[in-house]
Amino acid sequence: MLEYIHELWLAFLNRPDFWGVMSIVPVTAFVTWAHVWMALKMVFFPVNFWGFHIGPIPVGWQGIVPRKAGHISGVITDNALSKLGSLQEFLHAMDPDEMADIIGMQIDADLETLIEEVMLERNPILWENVPYAIKRRIFAQAHKQLPNILKELVTELTLNVENLVDMREMIVRRMEGDRRLMVRMFLTVGQKEINFIWHISALIGVVFGLIQMVIWFVVPWHWTVPIWAAIWGLLTNWIAIWMVFNPMLPHPVRYPQFFTRTQDHQFPWIKPIVPRMGTYNIQGAFMKRQDEVSTVFAKIVTEELITLKTIMTEMMYGSRKDRTRRIVKRHINQIMDTPLVRTTLQLSLGPKEYAKLKTDLIDRSIEITMVPVCDPAFNASRAQKIYQMFRERIRDLTPQEFQNLLRPAFQEDEWILIVLGGVTGFLAGLIHLFVAFL
Incomplete structure (x- = not known):
């Protein structure tokens, strides 16, 4: 058995595309991590339109959140704030x-x-x-x-x-008048979820890289490299966004536990423990943090x-x-x-x-x-009087209502991020093909 494995390794080692195949996993992981980072940045930045106009047609980009500040704030007001x-x-x-x-x-x-x-x-x-x-x-x-x-x-x-104030109109006007406030609000509330998407994307990229490596042995056609890279780009962004909000309800799973995290997450971060059955809560990253x-x-x-x-x-x-x-x-x-x-x-x-x-x-x-x-100072004193009320009522929101605090920023235009992942993945795949395989 060992001799057979050794022979397979030698055969693989002598392949002319050895380094190209070996580079699939790290390249896929890095490209996935990089294009997810770019996609997340493009959700929020630039705050003001960057580019030029050809007649009435804009050529450039403005972050999804600041561009749609009025619409998003209206949806949040209707779906969440009005219920508080x-x-x-x-x-x-x-x-x-x-x-x-x-x-x-x-x-x-x-x-x-x-x-x-x-x-x-x-x-x-x-x-x-x-x-x-x-x-x-x-x-x-x-x-x-x-x-x-x-x-x-x-x-x-x-x-x-x-009768004197339309809360929806008030908040929409406030957000449209200060689009940086909208960006700051989403980044403050959802920064951990943004970091989660960014970091988990590299792990997803490793998994997809391993799958592509296996596929390459079966179908070693050069044109498939950018095609699969585009598919992984699409899937990575979709999966990463999906994992932030889903599953909506907690799903506890029992598993054998051999390590635990160190206190305050200090080095070496994990330490061995007496084996036991642990419980892991499978739930959307944002949904887990309702109290916070x-x-x-x-x-x-x-x-x-x-x-x-x-x-x-x-x-x-x-x-x-x-x-x-x-x-x-x-x-x-x-x-x-x-x-x-x-x-x-x-x-x-x-x-x-x-x-x-x-x-x-x-x-x-x-x-x-x-x-x-x-x-x-006067406003701060009034804010203290309703802060506790707001906090308790947000904690009491149903999962669907709580999800709507952040979800509107992604839901309507998340297809842009998914398509962007596919496009950047395809371009990265082309570069990878010419550098490593041709």
Whole structure:
């Protein structure tokens, strides 16, 4: 038997294509690893289109995620974020009463300046000649009413936020306005899965290389080298992407265990143990990390997407801003329509100018309200109030719902990555053929 094996080895050693055949496995592994790396990079980069246009036809490339930021974010919102809760629930968790107090302090500090600026813009001569005693009474009346009015306003905005803000539109606009945020979000949430795809591809390449080596002994036709390389390229990308999300549910498998990993994965990484039966969970790499991903994803959502700033900006300046202005106007009018203020200003300005003054005051009130809302520290304090809620609800998502946090980035355009694997595999196979076999 040993002599027979030795004879086969000598026959193989004397083949003219010996080095070409021996190179199949390492070349297939390396090429697979390299083109998967390239495909993964092309999912996210470049963030902006790189290339040129021939008329209306673009010739170049833009990462799939930044190119389709609006569509992908819309799908994620529909499939996952909308299931985590409503905007009304999020705003309520941010403590509206405390928000009203903080916003009220900001407006109250600037209230007299606000009234002065609006009046001087509307009718500077008249306002300069209004007796100081009357001005003080107007200021005092506004200061007196402001706290209750603001609490009522914030409460009403919270109760009606679903009618004032379209969460899907808000998130899509945010992502389209900052495509780097979309890329950063996917890389932060899915970096381990991206590394998994990249690293497992080399192992898959080794397996395919061994298969191709066997095929070469049966069908030693040169033209098959690039053909098989293209097939392996297609299959590698498909298998690698599939393994990230599938199987969706855990499938525990018992196996004999002779080694275990060292603590903190330190060198030598594994150590021998007394033989025993171990259990390995066969499940998609992303699906295994639901607890870990819930923490990372909740942090990104509460700090970047569903924040007090983004909600209020959409509410005040978004597509439904007219509804918001009507609510703000009704509450501001409680100050403007008190007998002292209304009588003084109507007699001084006239009915038309008085109506315009109220409009100006609403605009300026919105501007001042957005100052504390845009403060990073204020937003961070609100984010902490809903972070725990988000994290727990992501952990409670069903496997299908959880998969939709990341899957939309690949699913619709993953055929491009698969085809790209085939094309790069074919080109690498041609190079390999000319270098090693011809």
